[in-house]
Structures are given as structure tokens and as C-alpha cells.
Amino acid sequence: MTSLPPPGMKKLGLVIDLDICVGCHACAVNCKEWNSGGQMAPLTDLDPYGPNPLGVWFNRVHSFEAGDGADSRTVHFPRSCLHCEKPACVEVCPTGASYKRAEDGIVLVNEDICIGCKLCSWACPYGAREYDYDAGVMKKCTLCIDKIYNETMDEADRVPACVSTCPVSARHFGDLGDPESDVSKLVAERAGYQLMPELGYKPVNRYLPPRPRKNAAGDCGVPAKLDAMPTPNAATHPFLHWIDRVLSR
């Protein structure tokens, strides 16, 4: 049903730390790996070894330059489905193939009834959905629904593939509907923000901004200038005191 469910308490989503992300693309690659055998499998690749490879990915890592001069910086920017609270991709679907789960807010596609009209991908401002030309249906991030609820796995592994693989812990997974959750506290502490809030989709995922730049030596805990060495104390460091005396002669 493409009518949205009543707003739920639980809003599962990701928090992505742009201050930490090193742009290694491991999240994108592990997403592809896991989901090639997951709920939305296969993630078709057309002409993979030919001149014009074209494949479905749920996660893309862009690199941006922001600002000018000494204060400018490079920001690596992973982009995936934000599991919006008002997902127009769901509402425009003519068949009911796109839906938002009431119990945890995850936005999914039922591939068995998708007609491949592509309208949902037009309605998504974030480019979260990619069409599978081979299967003729739309595909998207499932928040690794087949992993996060998988009771045969260790509890620590029940997080999306992009989160578990990140080598610098720039990605966090949790319930953003619970103000006491770790992710919600992180968002509050670091002023996490939504992408394109002006469009009113109310994305659940949050991005943590890069921390202020530390240009001065003192900003990162190093003494701003090195002090002269004090004269060694004869009582506590007799040997150093003696050397100091010999060399000072």
C-alpha cells in the first residue's frame, strides 16, 4: 500500500560522520557484496568487463570540495537511501510495490509487483533508487533488513553491511526515533543535519558535519612554541645536573 503508515515510534536509520569518512568506498563495496545475495538480489551488472559497465549500487561515495582558501576542505560524502519520514517515492508508486514499514520506518520495494515505471526514482531527490535494466524493476537500499534482524548472527553483526565494514567507524546505525539512543545522542552532540530539508521529505538519516578546522598548532594539543629546557635539579637528576654543568662550562 503506497499510503504512508501512521508515523511510528521506531525510525531506523544511519548517521554518517563526514568528519571521519576517508572516502575509501568500502561501504559501497560491502553493500554491493551483501546485497548481491540479499533481499533485493541480484544487483545486476551489465557489461561488467566491457567498455560500458553499468550496474546497480545502493551506496555511492562522492567527494566534494567545500569552501575556499586555507579553510577549504575535501569532504567524502557517502550517499544512500535516507528512509524518509515522508517518502514521495512511496506515494507516487501506482502499484503499491513501494512501501514504508510501519514497525521500523524502512522503505522497501516489492519486486514481484513492481512494473518498472521508474516514477519513484524521479520522485526521490537524493538518487537513492537505481533501476535494474535486466530485471525490469526498481531496486534500493533495504537497510540490510536481512542482516539487522538475522538472529543466526552474533548481535554485534546485526548492523547494515556498510556500517560493519567501515574501517574508521564513520557510519552508525540505530533508532533515530528514540532520543535516548546512541545515534540520537550523537546527532544532538554533533549537530547532525538532514539533506535538502527544504523539500520536506524529512529524511531519517543524519549527516554529522566536519569539525572546525584546526589550523593553529595550539588547537590540536601541541604547545604553540617550545619552551627553553629548565636547568636540571641537582637533587632529583644528579647525572643530568653534572652533564649540564660540564657542557655549560
Next chain:
Amino acid sequence: MHPAFSVILFTTISGAGYGLLFLIGLLSGTTLLPDNRWFGFAGVALSLGLASLGLLSSTFHLGHPERAWRSFSQWRTSWLSREGVVSVAVYFPAGILGLAWLFFDHPTLSAGWVTAALAFVTVYCTAMIYASLKPIPRWHNPWVPLNYLLLGLMTGALLLQALLHLFAAPVLAIAWFTTCSIIAAALGKLGYWRAIDQTRTLSTAESATGLGALGKVRLLEAPHSEENYLMKEMGYRIARKHSRNLRRIAVILGFVAPLALTLFSLFLPPAAACAGALVAALSSLAGVLIERWLFFAEAKHSVTLYYGAASV
């Protein structure tokens, strides 16, 4: 946006078909249309034929055309679903109208009005599919439904005029109505072009990344070296100079030529007038086809902000 030919053909042809159906339904039983049984049947058949051709063509861009029937289910939220429901629903009153006209030699008024209302709503739904998409500012504005309705009315009126000529029926009143509809459609389209050229954009690379506090945001490195679905579908761009030229061609074929031919036809002998009206209708369809192609090609999607566009 990528201009998929099947969708462009669909909106153009079915727009004309529903435009013609709207006029026939609305004017059935008035002195503006002949009571001739074959005229009524031909008019309804032509409009439903065009609509069907368009609807059929629109299924060609689907990944699973055999599941198209499922799209009748989500009319509560989806304009595409609403369009599907209404575009098919109109066949019932239109069928009654055409058959009653054929067998009883006179149209059924109530069927005519219901047909006209549903034809109008169908074109409105088609337009709202586009106008409801917030990520595409050049579609998400009130000019879009206005354009679709006026262009459907115009192409429908030109078809009706040609049909009246073919049946050697009095055409003067419809010719004046057609003239007005051409002028209205042209003004609507020019207004739309003016509006999209001047619109200030809502979303920028800064709001798309949330990095505006740091300053201007530029794409340093794309996530992939080859094109992906998003770039193929949403990243389609047309050179500004081509768009200027195509706008001119659309105006000449779509509005100027049909207007001149409609007015000339009033002073021509019947055979020449009939030919003129036919050429006017075909010319307008060609013009609207180009206009519709531009409607897609000039539209920019907000996802391009992640691929190097500064604003949409």
C-alpha cells in the same frame, strides 16, 4: 530528464485524443456539432483510438508491461494510478455516447458530459504526475497542468475542426474557438518558458550536501567512472542553443502554422480548406511533440546536484 520517446508520444497523442473527446462530449447535442450519426461515431472512435494508441505506447517504457493492471490500485496517493483509472473509466461513457449517436442518430447528453469531465480529469492527472515531483522544479509548478490542459484542448480543437471539414459541416464557430485555443495554448507555453528561465532554484549543491557553512561546494570526484542509471535517466542535458532553436520550431509548428492555416481555411474552397485543416492538425501535433521533448530535456533533477550541478 531523459526524454523517453514512448512517454512523449503518449502524452502528445493521448492529450489530443482526450482533448477531442472533451470537446465532442461537451458540445454533443448543441448546434455546433452535426447530428449526423457517422460524425458522432467517427469523432468518438478517433479520439478513443488516439487515446488507446497513446496508452499502449506508454506501456512500452515499463519494465514489466504485463503487470500494468496493478497500477489501477493506488489511486489514493499516486497521480499515475489516478491517471490509469480515469483514462480507462472514460471509455464507458464515451462508448455509450458514440454508440448511442450511431444507433439513435442523436447523442446522449448525460454520457457526453460525463465523457467530457473524465477526459478533462485524465489530462489533468497526466500533468500532475509531473507537477507533483518536487525534485524537478521545472515541473513542480502550476504552469505544467495549465500547459497540458491548454495543449490538449488546442490539438483536440484542431482535430475537431478537421473532422468537421471532412464531414462538410459548418465550421465557423469551431474555427474561432480553435483560434482562441491556439492563442491561449501559445501564451501558456510562452509563460511557462519565461517562468522556468527566471525561476530561482530552491536546492543547491550546498543544501544537497549540507556543507554550505564551509562555503561554495564543488564536486571533486564522482563516485564512479562510468554512467549509472541516475545519470542516464536524470542527468540528460540539452545545449542551451539547441533548446532556443527547438523552442522556435515548436512555436512555428505548434502554434503559428496551425493558426495561419485555420484562419486561411475560412476563405478557401471546401477541398482546400479541408486539406488546410488536416495539415494544421498534423502540424500542431508535430509542434507539441517537440514541445514535449523539450519539457523533458530542459527539466533538471536535484540528484544532478551530487554529480556536479551547482543548482537545479
